[in-house]
Amino acid sequence: MITFERTSVMNMENAMRGARNPLNSWARGDSYVNDKGEFIFGENDLQLAKRLCQAGNDHRKFIRQIFITVDITAPIYWWKEYDTYKVGTVANSTSTMHKIHSKPFERADFSMDHMVPEAETQMDQMIDCLEQIRLKYMETKDKALWYSMIQLLPESYHQMRTCTMSYENAIAMYRARHGHKLQEWHTFCNWVCELPYFQELFPEAVEV
Incomplete structure (x- = not known):
């Protein structure tokens, strides 16, 4: 399970102006921002942008200046793969270390959507075990119990991160x-x- 919330795309206007710098062709720019604050490509700018993108990395530098921010909630096993993309991306995550004990463990905290029934049964038992340990930790503040939660936590546990990346990052991840x-x-x-x-x-x- 993975969700995307509060997606925002920024700086298209400035990026497109920069794309016209090499040929001093700013007068041909025909994009604008509408009354909703949305960037609207004009036909001239869109055709230029398409040509630059299809010409390859060296020519499409402007897309590195188009920024995306989004809140992604995903299981730890997915985040381990996402973390391959460190260059040009930034993420602030919710804290497992500091907040793992702050709420009851429940099914909604884990990705179980592709599990066979036998695995779901085992997962339910694991969730119940984690919750019992959490309750004991809340009573005693025994660090060994806190460690037990951290070390038992399945990779299907959900984490939310606020991520920033560029269109260049996005197309690289898509292709890979x-x-x-x-x-x-x-x-x-x-x-x-x-x-x-x-x-x-x-x-x-x-x-796909």
Whole structure:
């Protein structure tokens, strides 16, 4: 399970102005921001942006200046793969170390959507075990109990991070992960495809 909330795309106007710097072609710029504060590509700018994106990394530098922020909630096993993409991305996460004991453990805290019934039964037992340890820790503040929660915690446990990345990061992740075994990556790639003008700039990016 993975969710994307509070997605925001920023700096398209400035990025596109910068894309016209090499040829001093600012007069041909025809994009604008509408009364809702949304960036709208003009035909001239969109055609230029498409050509630059298809010309390769050296030519599409402007997309590195288009920024995305989003709150992603995903299981730890997915975050371990996301953490491969350290260059140009930033994330602030909720704290497992400081807040693991702050609320009861429940099914909604874990990804169980692809488990066979036998695994679900084992997971329910694990959740109950973690909750019993948590309750004892709340009573005693015994650090050994806190360690027990940390070391027992399954990789299916959900963590929320506020992430920042660029369109360059997004297309790199899409290309690397759109055929991945994990359904969470397919959901990520579909979210990427829904970003403003993403499919126009990268026609190969289709929902998977």
